[in-house]
Structures are given as structure tokens and as C-alpha cells.
Amino acid sequence: MQFFLNITLGGIASGMIVSAVALGLVLIFRATNIVNFAQGAMAMITTYIAYAILHQGANYWEALLAALAVGLLFGATTQYVLIRPIQNKSPLNAIIITFGFLIFLEGIAGAIWGSTTRVYPAPFSESGQKIGGTQIAFSPFDVYIVVAVLTLMAVMLVLFRATNLGLRMRAVAFAPEAARLLGVRVKPLLTLGWALAASAGVLAALLVVPTSSLTPNFMDVILVYGFTAAVVGGLDSPVGALVGGLITGLSLAWVGGYLGGSLEPMGALALVIISLMIRPEGIFARPPARRV
Amino acid sequence: MAVLDIEDLSVSYGAVNALTDVTFSAQEGEVTAVLGANGAGKTTLLRTITGLVHPRKGTIRYDGEQLEKMSVERIVRHGVSHVPEGRAVIDEMTIDENLRLGALWRFARNERSAVIEEIYELFPPLELRRRQHANTLSGGERQMLSIGRALVARPKVLLLDEPSLGLAPIVTARLMAVLRDLTVASKLIVVLVEQNARSALSIAQRAVVINLGRVVVCDDADAVAGDSDLRHHYLGY
Numbered sequence: 001m002q003f004f005l006n007i008t009l010g011g012i013a014s015g016m017i018v019s020a021v022a023l024g025l026v027l028i029f030r031a032t033n034i035v036n037f038a039q040g041a042m043a044m045i046t047t048y049i050a051y052a053i054l055h056q057g058a059n060y061w062e063a064l065l066a067a068l069a070v071g072l073l074f075g076a077t078t079q080y081v082l083i084r085p086i087q088n089k090s091p092l093n094a095i096i097i098t099f100g101f102l103i104f105l106e107g108i109a110g111a112i113w114g115s116t117t118r119v120y121p122a123p124f125s126e127s128g129q130k131i132g133g134t135q136i137a138f139s140p141f142d143v144y145i146v147v148a149v150l151t152l153m154a155v156m157l158v159l160f161r162a163t164n165l166g167l168r169m170r171a172v173a174f175a176p177e178a179a180r181l182l183g184v185r186v187k188p189l190l191t192l193g194w195a196l197a198a199s200a201g202v203l204a205a206l207l208v209v210p211t212s213s214l215t216p217n218f219m220d221v222i223l224v225y226g227f228t229a230a231v232v233g234g235l236d237s238p239v240g241a242l243v244g245g246l247i248t249g250l251s252l253a254w255v256g257g258y259l260g261g262s263l264e265p266m267g268a269l270a271l272v273i274i275s276l277m278i279r280p281e282g283i284f285a286r287p288p289a290r291r292v
Numbered sequence: 293m294a295v296l297d298i299e300d301l302s303v304s305y306g307a308v309n310a311l312t313d314v315t316f317s318a319q320e321g322e323v324t325a326v327l328g329a330n331g332a333g334k335t336t337l338l339r340t341i342t343g344l345v346h347p348r349k350g351t352i353r354y355d356g357e358q359l360e361k362m363s364v365e366r367i368v369r370h371g372v373s374h375v376p377e378g379r380a381v382i383d384e385m386t387i388d389e390n391l392r393l394g395a396l397w398r399f400a401r402n403e404r405s406a407v408i409e410e411i412y413e414l415f416p417p418l419e420l421r422r423r424q425h426a427n428t429l430s431g432g433e434r435q436m437l438s439i440g441r442a443l444v445a446r447p448k449v450l451l452l453d454e455p456s457l458g459l460a461p462i463v464t465a466r467l468m469a470v471l472r473d474l475t476v477a478s479k480l481i482v483v484l485v486e487q488n489a490r491s492a493l494s495i496a497q498r499a500v501v502i503n504l505g506r507v508v509v510c511d512d513a514d515a516v517a518g519d520s521d522l523r524h525h526y527l528g529y
Binding site: 185 | 342344364365368369373374376380381382383384385389392393394396397398441442445
């Protein structure tokens with residue numbers, strides 16, 4: 001029972017990280033119908049920058065804020081330079097561009113920083129706590145992960161639900177042509193969407209890196225899990241990203257705990273297949289458009 | 293007096309000519325009906341005026357500007373509102389949010405609720421459901437919302453694409469009456485694209501009949517309605 005509890009708690013923490021990755025994918029997909037395969041690699045580059053900032057003497061929080069800002073800028077620049085020219089072309093173009101960008105960024109990172117593993121510090125203790133004599137595998141760092149991702153989700157929720165900027169962004173996501181006809185300037189909003197998505201990815205990377213290690217491809221697996229979560233929750237639903245992330249995190253923790261850690265990637269694949277068979281549009285996907 | 297002037301407008305989709313040398317003008321305070329069968333080019337005409345489609349040649353002049361050189365967003369800000377076919381309300385948003393979106397660029401924060409209230413006065417059924425998502429509305433209510441959303445920015449030119457499509461005759465009649473009154477009261481230039489020629493002609497002062505992308509007739513609405521040959525041949529009644 002205690003083993004189950006411990007792996008479940010671990011699954012919640014890793015599920016939250018996966019949720020943040022999925023949120024980044026969803027933000028871009030629902031606004032532009034593009035799956036950004038480079039999201040993990042963009043976050044990886046930003047993490048290296050944060051690492052460099054840390055080693056200039058900044059503390060964890062300063063590096064975190066700087067990384068989120070760099071992420072915003074990186075996302076916006078990527079959209080402006082790479083995606084805007086192909087926005088209205090075949091979706092295959094976007095797939096090839098973002099996939100190529102992933103390979104390019106990992107190559108660049110390898111060339112600059114090599115494949116040496118670097119250790120990125122955690123702001124809180126990563127060891128489990130004793131509660132009433134029982135060792136619980138939920139560290140202060142895990143609490144921080146949950147709080148950080150929930151804060152990100154809350155900020156996004158307020159932005160989209162309670163501000164006029166969010167109203168415009170939702171309009172562009174749901175009905176770009178109708179939005180233009182109402183005087184909404186679509187292009188800058190798409191750039192902003194990429195910026196927000198990239199910073200969500202950066203947050204996920206900074207939450208995952210203390211427990212893995214900083215290498216050019218440390219985000220590859222987590223991006224696959226994020227993609228799994230987005231498919232499970234529905235590629236165009238931010239709530240789906242959160243729930244899908246938790247489902248994915250928990251499923252993988254259970255698979256890893258009971259069947260062995262090497263089966264986790266297989267578990268993700270199985271989850272995608274099951275999800276596509278039962279509910280291909282995802283749990284929280286918007287209802288199919290009604291034609292009257 | 294303000295005029296929307298369309299001259300020698302030609303639009304093609306690849307090798308297919310959708311509009312050829314279309315010329316007509318629409319006056320302030322008048323409804324100009326654009327009539328014709330399916331595929332005549334009516335929707336293309338509205339999409340070209342509003343900048344969604346770029347013409348191969350020709351000009352669209354309004355209020356000292358050449359619209360065909362402007363982006364959609366600038367055309368909208370120049371006072372042109374387009375209600376697209378199929379009642380393009382945003383289902384995922386509430387009625388209130390749909391209307392607010394239309395008012396955002398035009399009015400400051402403190403003026404918005406007043407202009408939105410005006411729309412609710414014009415279409416009372418919407419007010420009862422202001423916090424509901426637009427996908428809960430009936431066909432007629434959706435049409436009210438999409439017209440209301442276009443009007444909330446107080447446009448000077450209103451382009452309507454098939455507003456009667458799929459509506460019960462009584463709802464269409466009510467909608468047309470609201471449009472007629474509004475056109476006169478707000479000195480709007482209304483371009484009304486319709487397949488339902490009879491109801492469009494009932495409120496229009498001018499009528500343009502388009503067939504296969506060319507203007508066949510451009511005349512007073514009464515004259516078009518009174519010409520039984522023309523009606524029979526192009527308008528199907």
C-alpha cells in the first residue's frame with residue numbers, strides 16, 4: 001500500500017510537468033493547428049541559458065525569471081521567423097519545419113555545450129519526508145512542482161477568461177476569420193501564443209532538469225509524454241492538457257513501479273493507442289462544429 | 293453622401309473567374325440587394341470588399357480610400373462590417389463575449405457596456421441568454437447575434453451574406469424589418485446578398501443581379517421585382 005502511495009505521489013509530480021509540456025503544445029495547436037515538435041528543444045536551449053545565468057552568480061529564482069523571459073522571446077522569434085511564412089501552407093510544411101528545428105537545436109547545443117551531463121540545482125530538497133514515522137516519497141521539490149504548474153495554469157486561465165487580450169486570443173484560436181472580420185489583428189496574437197507556449201515549455205524543462213540532468217536531449221522523452229498527454233486530453237483543450245498530463249504521469253508511474261522503468265515509454269505508446277481507439281478527439285476536445 | 297463604389301472588379305480562383313468586370317455602387321441609407329443563383333459569385337463579392345479575397349483587377353472605393361489595397365483589419369476599422377454566411381458566431385464563447393469582441397477595437401472600456409446594451413435592445417432574445425454559450429442558440433438567434441456583433445462597432449457599411457438561410461419565414465420577415473429600419477435610422481450602406489430574392493427585394497431600394505460572375509442587371513429594386521422575365525430567368529420565382 002505504501003509502495004502504491006509513493007509511486008502515485010511521484011506520478012502526480014511528474015504528471016504536472018507533463019501537463020506543462022502538454023499545455024505548451026495545446027496553446028500552439030489550438031491557435032495554429034501546428035504541433036510544435038521543437039518545443040522540447042527550445043526549452044532545452046533556454047535551460048542551458050538559465051544554467052549559464054546561474055553560473056554568473058544569479059540565484060535559482062533570478063535564473064527562473066530570466067529563463068521564462070528568454071522563453072517568451074524565443075517562442076515569439078521562432079513564430080515570426082520560421083512559422084509565419086508557412087502559416088497558410090500545407091500542414092506538412094509546419095511538421096517538417098518544427099521537426100527540423102528540433103534536430104537543428106539539439107545539434108547546436110551539442111556543438112556548443114557537448115554531451116557532458118550538467119547538474120541543475122533544485123530550489124528545494126528532493127528527498128521524501130517523514131510523516132508520522134512513515135517515509136513519504138513526496139519531497140518539498142515535488143510540492144514546488146505542483147504549485148508552479150498550478151500557478152502557470154491559473155495565470156493562463158485568468159489571461160484567457162478574464163482579459164480582453166485573452167478574449168481576442170480565444171477568438172483567433174476558435175474562429176480566425178470571424179476574428180479578423182471583427183477587427184482583431186491576428187498575426188501579433190499568434191506570435192504571442194507561441195511566446196506563451198514556449199515559456200510553458202521552459203517552466204516544464206526547469207522543473208524536470210534537477211531530477212534528470214542537463215544534456216542536449218534531456219527534453220526528448222518528456223516531450224513524447226507531453227504529446228501523449230495532449231492527445232489523451234484533447235489537442236485543443238488547456239484543461240485537457242492538465243488532466244491528460246496527470247493521467248499520463250500516473251499511468252507511467254504505475255507502469256514503471258509495477259512492470260519496470262524500462263517499460264515506461266511503451267506505456268506512453270499504449271496510452272496513446274488506447275486513447276485514440278476510445279476517444280480519438282481527446283477527453284476535453286471541443287464538440288464538433290455544428291452546421292446549421 | 294457616402295457611397296461604396298465598385299468598379300470593374302474581377303476575381304479569379306486560379307483559372308476560374310469568379311467575378312468579371314463587376315461595377316455598381318451602393319448608397320447611404322439604402323439596402324442594395326445582390327441576387328443570383330448558387331455559384332453566381334455573390335459571396336466572393338462580399339469577401340473581396342472586406343479584403344478576405346484579393347481582386348485580380350478593379351477598385352473598391354469608400355470614403356476616400358481604396359479598400360482593395362487594405363488589409364481585412366484596416367477595412368473593418370474603416371467602418372465596414374461583414375456578416376459572413378453560415379452565421380459565424382463563435383460557439384465556444386458566450387453571447388456577451390461575442391458582442392464584446394466586436395466592440396473591443398472601437399470603444400473604450402467604459403463605453404462598451406452601453407453599446408452592447410443597445411444591441412440587446414435591438415434583439416431582446418439575446419439579452420436573456422447573454423451568459424450562455426453561443427452554441428445553445430437557435431438558428432434565428434444565431435443570426436441576430438452575428439448581425440448584432442457586426443453592428444456593435446457602429447459600422448457605416450454593412451455586408452450581409454444570406455442572412456435568411458435556414459430561417460423560418462416569420463423570423464426572416466422580422467429580421468428584414470429590423471434591417472430596413474436600421475439602414476434608414478443609422479444611414480447605413482447595406483449590401484445584402486440573398487438567394488431568397490423575394491424577401492431581399494422587399495426591403496431593398498437597389499438590386500444587382502449577378503449570373504456566372506457578371507452583372508446582368510443593376511436597377512431599382514422595384515423595377516427588378518416587376519420584371520417577370522428577369523425574375524423567372526435569374527431569380528427563380
